[in-house]
Amino acid sequence: MxxxxxxxxxxxxxxxxxxxxxxxxxxxxxxxxxxxxxxxxxxxxxxxxxxxxxxxxxxxxxxxIAQVKEALQASPLRIGAKVGTSGKIFGSVTPVQIAQAIKSQKGYEIDRRRIHLLEEVKELGVYTARIDFGKGNEVDVQFEVVAE
Incomplete structure (x- = not known):
């Protein structure tokens, strides 16, 4: 049957x-x-x-997804962080902060659980995060950590 x-x-x-x-x-x-x-x-x-x-x-x-990928890769995100005298930031940058930056700077709301940091962010500089949209659709997004 x-x-x-x-x-x-x-x-x-x-x-x-x-x-x-x-x-x-x-x-x-x-x-x-x-x-x-x-x-x-x-x-x-x-x-x-x-x-x-x-x-x-x-x-x-x-x-x-293709449209969102283009928008995210067009220019790096800027994330402000409080900095100590040695140049290190207080705490670290988290996927929550990246999601907030994407929403405020690019206008797209992305779930923080889809954002994966490729390395720990504890100093000022340029870093990369990977966003997984599912079913093999991933995009690497550059973001810059700057002093507030």
């Missing part, structure tokens, strides 16, 4: 996969629990429509 999975099922497949299972497993477990539907012509047509919609959504998301 062929079924279309409506949700991810462990050891079987992911959502929207077309899989072949034994008749009893499909009829008695997957279909009653709304984990799958039978792969008849109308359900297959709906599956194709869902996949097309998902592809369009993915393409729009990739276009937006």
């Amino acid at each position: 062929q079924v279309i999975l409506l949700q991810d099922v462990e050891n079987l497949g992911h959502q929207n996969d077309l899989v072949t299972v034994k008749d009893g497993y499909g009829r008695n477990y997957l279909i009653p629990r709304k984990l799958a539907v039978e792969a008849n012509p109308s359900n297959l047509k709906q599956l194709e429509q869902r996949k097309k919609a998902e592809r369009r959504k993915e393409e729009a998301l990739l276009a937006t």
Whole structure:
């Protein structure tokens, strides 16, 4: 029996996969629990429509990510920090501060958990942070730490 999975099922497949299972497993477990539907012509047509919609959504998301990447790489961010007499900053620059700088200087709101510092930032200078947009879309952003 062929079924279309409506949700991810462990050891079987992911959502929207077309899989072949034994008749009893499909009829008695997957279909009653709304984990799958039978792969008849109308359900297959709906599956194709869902996949097309998902592809369009993915393409729009990739276009937006490309636009954000260009804006972030256009010029370095400037982050102000309090500096001691030896030139070292008090504390360190964190992903939260970088996210705030992106929002105020570039106009894009990026989750701080997506920002990864490649090295510890404890002095004035130019550094690089990596922003992970997911699905292999990453961008390196340069930022400059300056005295306030």
